Amino acid sequence: MPDGAYNYAYLDEQTKRMIRRAILKAVAVPGYQVPFGGREMPLPYGWGTGGIQVTAAIIGRDDTLKVIDQGADDTTNAVSIRRFFARVADVATTTRTEEATVIQTRHRVPETPLKEGQILVFQVPIPEPLRMLEPRETETRTLHALSEYGVMQVSLYESIARHGRIAKTYNYPVLVNGRYMMSPSPIPKFDNPKLDRNPALQLYGAGREKRIYAVPPYTPVKSLDFDDHPFEIERWTECCALCGSRESFLDEMIVDDEGKRLYVCSDTDYCQERQGAQAQGKEAP
Amino acid sequence: MLPVLRVSALNKAFVMHAQGDLALPVLQDVALSVAPGECLALVGPSGAGKSTLLRSLYGNYRPQSGSIQIRHRDQWVELVGAEPRVVLDVRRHTMGFVSQFLRVIPRIGAVDVVAEPMVRRGAPAEEARRRAEFLLGLLGIPARLWALPPATFSGGEQQRVNIARSLIADYPVLLLDEPTASLDTANRDGVIDLIRQRREAGTAIVGIFHDTTVRDAVATRLHNVALPGAQP
């Protein structure tokens, strides 16, 4: 039962409508940042206030919610948000990617491929991909309006000139539907290819800056690069110490005082699914 | 021979606004014409306006009224009141000017300073440089100086660089303002030879030559420039 002291899903209906209008506009113009009247939420900025408002606006009693933080379902932030919605929106929650209809995420895209009908809600700290290069909001808006993205290419040039390669490893800029430059939020660039033509709907919410943007299903999302320095994702020589995967994004852990390193999947659900399957003697997914 | 330069009813006064709009008439009703192969020497007392006339012909000074016409690209072109680009085109292709002073361009070597007008008329850079070296040699500039910027040259050397620069492009009309002013006898004779060669090749020349030896050697005709107000 939802907590009677609050409206369903915490926000009042007018606010949810306003956010849905912003989402519809965002879906209609892929990659464009739509301003919305962000509300104060019962947690600080930087903890997912943008993502929570988006989730609150779209969630219904039939939904099944999964929340991950850096791939894990069991971290404080993920647990808190999942409990919050279980309480105010009366929804089922899950840790399994396959079962979820709405997945709110901080800094990862699940390894398990998403399907049509699923919605991935990103928590976004800085929605403006050009912000570090151009501090003036009036100017970045003009650059988006006119598709003038040379300056982003300049930043990649600079990276190669300094490091011999494009050194950016997360929040790697993408061009959505051949039109808008977009920050994919601080996901590792490993996840960038998953954004491209994904069957699920991607919604991005930035609470502090009060912006919503979206990538509709099957929309082309291109990671910027140079012809002679093409976009590449991270590779590991090791495999996951728990499930043996060579396909997933690995976190490095130091496990003793001698500095012994262990690599494990960042996506806890994916890792557990594989371990479970191996325990049952089946082929890993 | 038909003229290539003709001047009529030319009037030029300098108005000094800082001195209560004081007007100094210099040229009054000047008329002259010059044909190919002629060298017209402007003569007259100091201050009579010889230099002003020469500069007006080049489009450097702007006369108040009258006409200066020049054969340019097979047409008569009026220079009094002409648009800048017309004057520039005439200077680039038809009319050269040797002044007493070289306007030095920093950091450009003498040979390139001399070659520039020829390159601007469309000649290949190598050919222009060869001709520039030939002229510099003829005018007695030592080869070791050719690559150096003329800024550091002596007055006489600068003047010879200037002459070479004005002669290189084979302009059909040439204006000379004291071309031998700071030259010694040997170099002066070299310049005289060059001017005569140009004249004999059909160039129309107007010049101011204070040195009567030079004047006698190159002029085919004299043109008296009277002091303003004086009866001609």
Add this chain to the structure above:
Amino acid sequence: MSAPLLSARGVTKRFGERIACRDVSFELWPGEVLGIVGESGSGKTTLLNCLAGRLTPDGGTVTYESAAAGTVDVHGLSEARRRLLARTEWGFVNQDAREGLRMGVSAGANIGERLMAIGARHYGTIRQTSCDWLARVEIDLDRLDDRPTTYSGGMRQRLQIARNLVSEPRLVFMDEPTGGLDVSVQARLLDLLRGLVDRFHLSAVLVTHDLGVARLLTHRLMVMQGGKVVEDGLTDQVLDDPQHAYTQMLVASILPV
């Protein structure tokens, strides 16, 4: 070519009550370098900004003969088209190089930006072009990856020029390009500019209060006073035979060396 590259007709710009630039008309032909001279506050920079589409005049028109789009009304263009023009067929050299450069990225990136903005996507080619231009503006190649913050004033200005010329513009606007530089540094820059103008057959509109700079770089001059053009003509005509009282005063104010 039989048409002017840039034509201004009756260009007027007001700031409140003050008229910064009044009824200015002229034509700039291909290959010409036009100087606009006058003392501070005479309206020359305002005029330059109106010509370059950076300010919208209150009256008059500016038309440009574009290589890509034919005759265009500079102020009738959409902002997108005007900005495209500004980074392909035009250049703009600021007096303060910091305004014209990205101080936070390397010299190579500064030069390469225009190329990347119009779609260049081969790092090696962009870098090679940056090298070529660095050499043309006489900056050591080992400074390619340094930021302009580590450059001297003269080098910054030369870098700004390279950054503008890399797209091989047909028309360059320059606002006091030698302002604030030491005399010897100025001379080198002037010389370089003169060579580049010749070599790339540039047309240019140059604002300066320095008549020496005007003499060396420009073919034609317009003299501005109180927002109006009081005199114009060939540079040597205006400087050697000034007609207007104000021009005579300006010319008479040059210190002899």
